[in-house]
Amino acid sequence: MNGMNAQDPAKHASMSVAVDVLLFTIEDGRLKLLLIRRQDDPFAGLPALPGVFVRPDETPEDAAARAIFEETGLTGIYLEQLYTFGAVDRDPRMRIISVAYMALVPREELTFSAGLRTSGAWLEDADELLQDGRPLAFDHRQIIRTARTRLAGKVEYTDIAFHLAGETFTLPDLQRIFEILLGGKLYKANFRKKMADRIEETGGMAAGGSHRPSRLYRLKKEEPCS
Amino acid sequence: MNGMNAQDPAKHASMSVAVDVLLFTIEDGRLKLLLIRRQDDPFAGLPALPGVFVRPDETPEDAAARAIFEETGLTGIYLEQLYTFGAVDRDPRMRIISVAYMALVPREELTFSAGLRTSGAWLEDADELLQDGRPLAFDHRQIIRTARTRLAGKVEYTDIAFHLAGETFTLPDLQRIFEILLGGKLYKANFRKKMADRIEETGGMAAGGSHRPSRLYRLKKEEPCS
DNA sequence: ACAATAGTGTCTGTGAGACAGTATCGA
DNA sequence: TCGATACTGTCTCACAGACACTATTGT
Numbered sequence: 372m373n374g375m376n377a378q379d380p381a382k383h384a385s386m387s388v389a390v391d392v393l394l395f396t397i398e399d400g401r402l403k404l405l406l407i408r409r410q411d412d413p414f415a416g417l418p419a420l421p422g423v424f425v426r427p428d429e430t431p432e433d434a435a436a437r438a439i440f441e442e443t444g445l446t447g448i449y450l451e452q453l454y455t456f457g458a459v460d461r462d463p464r465m466r467i468i469s470v471a472y473m474a475l476v477p478r479e480e481l482t483f484s485a486g487l488r489t490s491g492a493w494l495e496d497a498d499e500l501l502q503d504g505r506p507l508a509f510d511h512r513q514i515i516r517t518a519r520t521r522l523a524g525k526v527e528y529t530d531i532a533f534h535l536a537g538e539t540f541t542l543p544d545l546q547r548i549f550e551i552l553l554g555g556k557l558y559k560a561n562f563r564k565k566m567a568d569r570i571e572e573t574g575g576m577a578a579g580g581s582h583r584p585s586r587l588y589r590l591k592k593e594e595p596c597s
Numbered sequence: 598m599n600g601m602n603a604q605d606p607a608k609h610a611s612m613s614v615a616v617d618v619l620l621f622t623i624e625d626g627r628l629k630l631l632l633i634r635r636q637d638d639p640f641a642g643l644p645a646l647p648g649v650f651v652r653p654d655e656t657p658e659d660a661a662a663r664a665i666f667e668e669t670g671l672t673g674i675y676l677e678q679l680y681t682f683g684a685v686d687r688d689p690r691m692r693i694i695s696v697a698y699m700a701l702v703p704r705e706e707l708t709f710s711a712g713l714r715t716s717g718a719w720l721e722d723a724d725e726l727l728q729d730g731r732p733l734a735f736d737h738r739q740i741i742r743t744a745r746t747r748l749a750g751k752v753e754y755t756d757i758a759f760h761l762a763g764e765t766f767t768l769p770d771l772q773r774i775f776e777i778l779l780g781g782k783l784y785k786a787n788f789r790k791k792m793a794d795r796i797e798e799t800g801g802m803a804a805g806g807s808h809r810p811s812r813l814y815r816l817k818k819e820e821p822c823s
Numbered sequence: 824a825c826a827a828t829a830g831t832g833t834c835t836g837t838g839a840g841a842c843a844g845t846a847t848c849g850a
Numbered sequence: 851t852c853g854a855t856a857c858t859g860t861c862t863c864a865c866a867g868a869c870a871c872t873a874t875t876g877t
Binding site for chain 2 (some may be wrong): 385386387388425427428429430431432452454455457458459466468470528
């Protein structure tokens with residue numbers, strides 16, 4: 372790609388390009404991550420992130436979506452490129468560059484009856500995973516740590532948290548999601564004020580417990596209205 | 598990298614992995630980007646970002662550093678992974694995945710007498726480059742746009758701007774850098790208050806024009822002191 | 824009536840934005 | 851003394867944090 376030092380790419384040693392997917396969801400008040408068990412030899416038997424090799428006719432993002440579909444049967448969920456990991460020895464077999472993607476999905480869309488049926492994938496608490504000295508395949512522990520940090524950082528100034536909620540949600544639920552991602556408690560009144568201009572009421576109410584029901588909201592699409 | 602669908606990577610079509618480097622600096626009150634002229638055929642003659650193919654024994658970050666060294670003779674400058682571009686047709690010859698890196702360097706460290714001597718690289722105004730319909734090789738226009746946006750975004754909550762200043766700097770100079778990256782004027786008094794806890798005086802003064810000289814500062818390393 | 828959670832009004836401190844002023848250099 | 855730029859004090863307003871209060875459901 373260089374002028375002075377340009378060479379025919381065909382003359383270069385090629386390498387395999389893979390994608391690893393970090394599919395996050397929220398369940399039981401915790402941030403969970405989809406893991407699979409490796410069948411084949413490097414790190415066989417260990418938990419790992421789902422991943423596939425990028426095919427010649429697809430983009431890395433396509434490959435990430437395919438990996439998600441193969442494990443869960445889901446399509447069209449939120450995907451965001453995380454980082455590209457390229458340590459020389461990250462795969463003991465050969466040189467592999469991996470582009471990591473984060474996927475965020477509301478728990479209710481993850482139906483274990485469909486795609487998870489055969490894949491054998493499961494959800495695990497992301498933060499516990501990082502605290503334990505739990506063995507993971509490849510450099511996946513580092514990848515997860517990178518993703519967890521990014522997630523916490525981007526909550527403040529982006530809409531990522533909303534991808535973990537459904538199309539409509541209650542403010543108490545949304546607050547719980549923010550608290551989980553940030554790792555601390557928030558004050559109800561202030562949180563609601565901060566959210567006020569980003570959401571709009573649907574008119575519906577959430578059924579549920581033996582207490583006052585909460586209103587349903589949806590994310591407001593910010594039309595720059597000036 | 599997948600459990601159920603794991604395959605021997607050797608059986609997969611490999612692809613070339615390249616890095617492209619966006620070396621930014623500030624000159625004459627503008628944000629400038631290092632460009633080269635392509636010699637070889639796809640897009641020969643067009644301006645392009647410096648880049649190299651990733652060798653089997655180096656990381657993408659190593660490759661980016663090498664690309665910078667080959668064009669400028671510089672080592673040890675600030676590097677940050679930007680994004681990985683993998684459109685299927687981004688190189689007409691063959692499939693190439695490119696990991697883009699941003700490099701930030703103070704103008705005074707870029708000596709055109711040394712490395713730039715033979716390389717034929719030059720600096721160009723980054724914002725003008727994006728406004729003009731100027732032809733650029735490959736998808737480099739999109740890469741530059743991505744970098745410009747990221748740069749503006751990260752000024753607010755990181756220390757990147759300081760990498761464009763030297764080891765020591767004056768507050769007026771630092772303010773100019775922030776203004777260039779953000780694309781707007783800032784108020785002197787407020788800017789200084791915001792910077793106050795991130796910088797410390799060196800004791801030195803900047804020589805210069807026929808007016809009051811300004812104090813020199815350096816970036817304070819935040820020791821979490823609680 | 825009570826438990827439990829949803830939702831609101833308001834005080835306070837911090838910090839950004841805006842402006843007006845003072846300080847220090849060379850000529 | 852003057853032009854030019856460095857640097858500072860302070861007012862205002864918006865907003866985050868913190869707390870106390872009211873509202874509405876099921877039992």
